[in-house]
Amino acid sequence: MNRRITTAASFPIPASFDDECRLATLQAHALLDSEPETEFQSLVSLAAEMLGCPVAALTLADRDRLWVKSSVGPLPRQMPRNVAFCDHTIQSTDLMIVPDLSADPRFARNPFVTGEDATRFYAGMPIRVPDLAGTLQPIGSLCVMDTTPRSLSGAGEQTLRHLAKLAEALIAARAIARRANAMAELSERQAERLRTKDRIVRQVERLALIGSWRTVIGDSRAIWSDGVYRIHELPPGQDFTVEQGLSFYPPESRAALRATIERTIRTGEAFDVELDFVSATGRQRRVRVMGEREMLDGKAHSVVGMFQDVTERHALETQLRRNADTDALTLLANRAAFDRALEQAIGEAAVTTEPLGLVLIDLDGFKLINDTLGHPAGDEVLRIVGQRLRVEWLAGCFVGRLGGDEFGVIVRDSVLLAEPERLRTRIEQSLAISITVNGLTMSCAGTVCATSLPEGCRTTRDFMHHADSRLYAAKRDRVGERRRGDRRHQG
Template identity: 55%
Template sequence: MSPVDLITDIFSEEGRRVAALRALSLLDSAPEREFDALVALAADMLDCPTALLTLVDTDRVWIKAASAGERGQVCRDVGMCEVTIRGKEPLIINDLSGDPRFAANPLVMPADGARFYAGMPVHAVTSGGERHAIGAICVLDTKPRCLNESGRTALAHLATLAEAMIAARAAAKQAIEIATTADRHAAALARQDRIFRQAERMAAIGSWRVSLADDKLQWSDGVYHIHGLPVGDVPEMPTAMQYYPPHARDMITAALGETIATGAPFDIEVDFTTAQGKLRRVRVLGERETVEGTTVALVGVFQDVTERHALEVTLRRSADTDSLTGIANRAAFDRALEEAMTRSHAQGTPLLLALVDLDGFKAINDTLGHTAGDDVLRGVGRVLQSPWLKNSFAARLGGDEFGILVDDPAMVANPGQIRTRLEDALRFPIALNGLAMVSAGTVGIAKLEADCHSIRDFIHRADTILYMAKRERVGERRRENRSAA
């Protein structure tokens, strides 16, 4: 291939890429809660102050969503995402100031500028089946850092989720446009119906209509399929509502009433049960249909989003879980503690906070190695999930420190027994390469009092008791050593 042909081919590919991006109507669009939630999740999961979903246009990088809300745009030759979309793998730069491609970048040069960047290309698929990188999901930090394999995997999952959201958005937009204009374009009904059915199959989606005069429902084939019903007679409205559990039924009823009353469209996700009893998650969109200014019906789209919802739940659970011990991490613990304190004060129910500090953990690491230390931490995680703790909330707070929230009335009544039983359970042998040691832990327990309203104060009280308990145990060991001498 000659240089001229190569350049022509490159520009042709770039033209098709930009065309695919602009066909989505995402550029310069209003904020959307799905994408805002996605970047917030990315920032939480990868522990970075900034997460972005960007779209790379002809000469600019436009920020569709940002964890801190700072939407806007930068020149294409300035944004790191320009490089990201040219590869298939994540672009991870531990220190931007040391990378010759970005050291002189105006986003990097200031003392408080970007230092760390990790991004994954986000693709869109055209109607012709072509796959193009239209932007990236990325995280940034003002400090150099690195991203482990778990973080790389999470970034890839987030990019997959972004692509699914963009595809669903495009399909839903197309489907609802078809559904609301079908009656007005009778001459093109057959062609539109074929397109709509294709969109339904591609996006697990269907359309619905309910007449306000008689509550008569109309469903497309896709709605029957999601319900697990054969295409045929549409059920009456009360029967159709039985496919939703009570809490979801209330949400649907409220959304329909609000749209009828105000004209505002609705877009909600709720739980759903098929005719075969399978639990699913569905997204329901609806808006008013008017004739000469009078509302005659509600029309909308019905979509099965079970897989996407499950992926979101999995990612959220991963963000809240300590990967080594399998119990909650510090961020999840802080949220649970705040909620438990609020509930305890409001309802007058008791609450205990137990802090656990491992004794001699450094010695185990230094003597037996970090593999043995990891085994100890995993063992502690299993102890803190024991059935006798009656579903108490346990978390690894960092290093060899753990926390437990206890709200069972019978257990709260006897904190001394909890401490004794925990310390007994935390004492177990650990061995590696012929060497053996004993792991142990000290427990400090504080009860939430009426005058304690801040997380910091409650933790401080429990930490003070833990410190006194550790001093007491050190004193006991010294007395035992003197007696033995």
């Protein structure tokens, strides 16, 4: 992959960089000094979590100041632009990474680097949106920071790029929604421009995969715009009832949407939900449904709203979260995801009193394989372990790589927990692995401990400590058996 990353003491400044045009584009989006928005805060929180940084922010570069739209960690709401790291990011063409700010002459005397709780690491990706001519203008950046020098892996760099693209998509969707609202207000004031407005709305619907809908309370008919028909993959103009419209949702989503609409009619509370959806051609989609109640003569008269296909955005968010929770080598859950799952399981077990078991696995001989045959051989062993722990009979369990050559299995199946020794033996037998490199064959096996949640245990730490103690005891027994076997063989 050809990656362009700005580091050290230089950064590329695009020849076409025009700060006045950039500022005009920023002002047109009405993002500065705006109210907090959940989508942007969720995005920033995701960046901090996925890249393991205590500070993350979505920033906007005004004429003389840098304004923080959303952030995680201790950051001021705004700061002078001439001391902001992100001012350099918006002038770069790609990802900017500064592993150690104190070692970079651009930032060594910066008050955020020399002050208390100094920032030492910075990585930022410019956020670009199109101006009226369609030229992308850098209006801000998505960045992460840390108090210790560090860098990002290749996967981390790609993650920050993906998240920046998602931020641009959110800003674009926000702008489209603002334009659609403005057009709706204009149509109410200027009825003579109705046909012009209608044509523009249709264009916006096609561009944003969005449509509008309306239903009169007490009337079974559903009134859809062309955009709604397009998302349903149906020809425009066909009459539909509300019940027929609901039939495109799977049962669980259908019940949730029905209850949501009924609550809005009853209370007047607007709604904004995302649901699974199946088009007329059978395609699985993800849609966003927004609605609010309309009053007439003091009585609830109708429900109106917007309907949007958000399948691609939802898929990207899902993939990013999955990547954050998955060990890339074994394709099992990573330690963070495993700890969250174990904490949840312990909490549920305390309420339901259902059985809960924990299996810990330590590979014997793995280090010797790694040292003798090389890391590629060690990686292959770990991949094999991942495959063997993803077998069908463990499908109801939560399996994770805890680090190095250690693995864990959360067991909630009462049938498996009824025979813990059989469970332990079965896993142990499946992890007898041999690998050959350049004619040399080496083997490794797993020491396995299976234990149940002790009475009174309420924390992940206590349960893991209990299981660790059992695992270490099993390893000592295994080493003792091997030494006794060696002595018998010598005799």
